[in-house]
Amino acid sequence: MALTIYMDEDVTERLTEALLRLGLDVTSVSRLGNKGLKDYEQLLIAAGLNRTLLTYNTEDFELLHGAWRMWSRAWNATTAARHAGILLIHSSKGITVPDIATAVHRFASNPPPMDNRLFAWTSDRDWHEILVPERNDNVRP
Amino acid sequence: MTMAAHATRDTLAEQATPVDLKAMVKPDPNRPGPDRWRLVDAGPAIWAVVQHMIAEGNIDDATQASDALVARTAADYDITEIEVRAALAYYAANRTAIDTRIAINADIAGNH
Numbered sequence: 001m002a003l004t005i006y007m008d009e010d011v012t013e014r015l016t017e018a019l020l021r022l023g024l025d026v027t028s029v030s031r032l033g034n035k036g037l038k039d040y041e042q043l044l045i046a047a048g049l050n051r052t053l054l055t056y057n058t059e060d061f062e063l064l065h066g067a068w069r070m071w072s073r074a075w076n077a078t079t080a081a082r083h084a085g086i087l088l089i090h091s092s093k094g095i096t097v098p099d100i101a102t103a104v105h106r107f108a109s110n111p112p113p114m115d116n117r118l119f120a121w122t123s124d125r126d127w128h129e130i131l132v133p134e135r136n137d138n139v140r141p
Numbered sequence: 142m143t144m145a146a147h148a149t150r151d152t153l154a155e156q157a158t159p160v161d162l163k164a165m166v167k168p169d170p171n172r173p174g175p176d177r178w179r180l181v182d183a184g185p186a187i188w189a190v191v192q193h194m195i196a197e198g199n200i201d202d203a204t205q206a207s208d209a210l211v212a213r214t215a216a217d218y219d220i221t222e223i224e225v226r227a228a229l230a231y232y233a234a235n236r237t238a239i240d241t242r243i244a245i246n247a248d249i250a251g252n253h
Contacts, residue, residue, distance in 0.1 A: 009183070009185065010185050010186050010189035011189075012193060012217040012218050013217065013218060013219045014216070014217040014218075015217075030219075035183035036170075036183040038171045039171070056189055056192065056246065057186075057189075057246070058245075058246040058247075058249035058250045059245050059246055059249050060172075062249050088249065088250045089250070090246055090247045090249075090250035090251060091192060091193065091196035092195070092196060092247065093195050093196060093199055093200070093201065094196065094199040095196045096196065096197055097197065097217065120249070120250040120251070121250070122247070122250050122251040124251060125251055130249075
């Protein structure tokens, strides 16, 4: 089953339109009137919509994903606390919107299980999963 | 935003002063630091605009972007050309901070 995607606010409208033309089920922060909200609110909205969040803001969402994973585990809430995945994109010199759209379409057309998982794409490494260290199980609230 | 609105605002851009351009960018209320400044009215982050221009234009220095690339970037983000130029003016004055933000994002995506 193809992914449904929620585009973060720093992603161009042109990429959203390109993915829609490729037949993907995509909406965005701007289309839903959610501009200006905090990143943790955007992730919660994406989770509530059961949509994978796609963002260029790699550092902040890697941090949020790590906190989500670790805190839900610490609170024994891993079943209830699930997001539908995060896709981090980095566009370097010469990587155009059609390049990114093609990569996202390829991933989204045959996605792995996405619950509480984080994947990144660069032109050099293609798609790869970013894993959160599990070593702090002794940390409790 | 309508084409007419773009055209009107971009015509005004021809008379824009550095002070006008500075008024079009602001700190991110959710994230401190010069690397996080954004265009006003919930516009995109400066780093995102610069990164997009380097990628789309296949250039090393976004401040050297052609008029065509400025126009394309404005269309891609659904903002005005003067807002793109405001982002570039901020970038020119804060290059190290923005370059560092882009490098960190690249590192997170590519090296984990």
